[in-house]
Amino acid sequence: MRILLLGFLLIMSSAVIAQTPTIESGVPLELAKWRAAHYSDVRYKLNLTLEKMSPVLKGTIEIRVKVGARTLLSASSQGGEIPPIILDWRKVKDHEEKSTITNVTINGKAAEFSRHSPRADKSVRAPFEEHNEHLIFRDGVVFGENVIKLDFTSPILTSGSAITRYIDKEDGTEYIYSLFVPSDASTAFPVFDQPDLKARFTLTMTVPSSWKLVSNTAYPGSDATGYKKWMSQDVVGAINAPGEWITTTTFAETKPISTYVFAFAAGPFEKFTDAGIGSNPSGNERAPLRSGIPTGTLPTGRVTASAPEGSIYVRRSQAAKFKPHAAEVFRLNREAVKFFEQYFDYKFPWPKYDLVLIPEFPFGGMEHAGATFLRESSIIFPQEPTKNDHISRATLIFHETAHQWFGDTVTMRWFDDLWLKEGFATFMAYKALEKIMPEMNAWKVFYERVKQAAYQTDSTRGTTAIYQPIANLSAAKSAYGAIVYNKAPAFLRQAEFYLESDKFQTAVRAFLKKHEFANGAWQDLVKEFEASSGRDLNVWARQWVTFPGVGVVSSFIPSELCWMQKKDRNSGNVWDIRTQALLRFEDGSEKVEEEIRRPTSRIGFECTPVRSTTDKRIVFGLPNYGDYGYGIFLLDEKSRDYVLKNIQYEKDPFLRTMMWGALWDSVREGELDPRVFVELVVKVLQNPAREQGRNKGDDSNALTNVRASATEDESTTALLLNRVGTAMNYYMSEPPALAGGQKLGPGPTDGPAANAARTDLRSRVEDMLIERMRDAPTLGQRITFYRAFLSIASSEKARGVLKDLLAAGGNPSGSEGAPKRSGAPKGTLPTGRVTAIAIPIKTKDRFDIVTRLLILNDPDAPKLLADLEKTEKSDDAKRWAYAAKAGIPTAENKAKYWNDFINDKTMSESWIEAAFGPFNSIRHSDLTLPYLQKALRELPNHKRSRKIFFVNGWLGAFVGGQRSQEALDIIDKFIADNPNLDKDLRLKILENADIIERAVKIRAKFGR
């Protein structure tokens, strides 16, 4: 049997070898599969030189690769045609001349460009060609190990390249870092740029001696390599002073890693080390620094708490600001490592774990193996932080730490399975939050932050399955979005509930162990799920992983609970959901029903008999209690009425936020008037529940609890106020005219009465926010109200409050009366004087306030900004000032900014990203409508040249800046006129257009 199989594979192999894939640009899946079948044991030896202010990276690379069918065959036994070696080597648009290749050898023989290329030298025996972003070696390749050596240069830019230079305008220092995900390593040097050709990297770097270096592994220390002096002027250039000292450093070889998690950063960083994370009392369990790296579990099979060495690198000008955060960031990181080691039963996989804070980093973080890069402003809060900010920072750190196992140790085979690593990283981050910060109510926050965004995308026409086929890595950036970051972890939470948590954990551990330092696909994970649960999960898994969309489940409660699931509008699917429901009866008793919802021939209509309690009337039923299921669960009418009347008395904050969520779903589905929702939020947030409760004569202890949970819950408050903003900006009337009598665009068709009612509600929302900014008992609460106010404020009174805040910002002590922590907060002091708003206003807040005033066309705004710019000169302040001015509501200004966005090639992406929000304020939709179609036309350019999340942000801003049928028509026409637009871009447009579609529908229905 075994021999027969071998023979069969031999035939297969030679057949595959004969068919070298066609050479297309990018990294096509076909090429990647072919390479994975023919190449193995890849090693890169990189020698890089970074010179101050040099526009290029200079280096040499030695590439070792075994050629021949990957399995079964030794080199000598293989016959037939030798497969070529095909490397990826891509040039950056408009900077092609900076990418060069010279001194190429293959297996010791010089290789020149082949006769197909303009630089042909027909006399050379080992030519290679450069074709469609690949270097192809056909001659000189042998079965077994091959060694290619070459010199290269590649661009270092402030924007648009894989190696980025950041110049700190405060002190003139320079920082250089790499960011290769998903397949940009091949723009820095020739490489096999696919996740399943994992390689061992050995990196040697020569940099100015005053710089620090970080890469995936540790290095032996500078004394081992010694110092050299810059010798030649052509290397030094004009900027480096001749005689400046340089250092050459060699890092230890990595374990096999994918190209996209290889990284380095260099510059005059300050290095922070943690006594806790670096020290190791027991002395023998710490992962060693260099080689002899430990693999996974200890011989006993049990992991012990290890302490991988770890430092945090911060740019020099921000080191003092980071200092107060250092202990907490180290703690979060250390606790996360400890928790994951236990949960996965797998020791920290890398020899050390550093964090590098990168200014204006395009993502929250990137999980390079052993060296996570984090956006500096996500760690050093630019504003006074709230609980929400602390949750964001913690979950970011946990997410990246979880990736060290899920993503870095076991990697998806191809970016179609991106969801595997991102889903696990976020799901595990919340598990860590639950354990490390139990006071944050992790799964409630998961419901509020992760689930809501998933539903929001998944209920649009632009949604995709969590598994997204990708034919070429040039399109991989499009896979990033809410489906991968939000739905995938939501599915894993459902899977854990479906399988039961111990079986889920067993499967995850097995998956990791089986595919360590290699790759796995989603089917491999499902195999482990089946093994641990003993169930056939093929149909269930295929449905969740490969079908797009979300089930919309309606409830009916005659005498028992019935659910009906609508067929999905995208896929026609009916989802197999396992979850539980809460039933509350007229006497106040409760029952939790657990049911498996399988698709049925009757379109998913199923009833849960309410056993043993049939004599009691159900007053309220909440489907998906505990939030294990994934779906939009609409309340029946009776339960909705119950929630509208009783939500402020609900004691359980998780249940309460699910009630709010169900009401909001009703608004989004067009079942509930958005005004009713906004009125209820105003009522609940402005009136202490205690007072309403007293009127009702309920138990006083319980009501104190209600008040306490309602006021402390910054997470829910922020979410509710965000929904109020959406309702007012999109689902309700046109916003009122701008200050100074300027009215942008035609008004709504409704009459003066509706206008007055609307103004009344808007001013009541403002008043409630002003009141709570003053009297909410915690600083975090007050800041939460302030941030909502900032995005809603529009009346003259509100603008006055903003200006007061700005003026008081110089005196942030709030000596005028920060309210006491306990006791009934009141709007006035005993003297009867209104309390000042006690919120520390930092530089970022000042720019935010001025931005809002500019958007509102406040006559004082330009002067306030000019004053601010005189005193605030930091890098960040310059960016914020630039962004603020994008909010000036004139056609000339919008034209100027549009020109910057499109034509200024030197502008860094972070500046554009900061500015396109104020540019597209919903209040300026008439001014920006002319740019909508142009913005859509830019998408293919952005997709090609910008970083991963840029397209999403761009679309969110330009489409989200509109709310009219006219805008929708422009979008539909654009899609109709461009049938050849990439499918992923078309879907992204449809996803973003959903907010306008709903807005138009809801306004038509509720007429205000």
Ligand SMILES: [Zn+2]
């Ligand atoms: Zn991630």
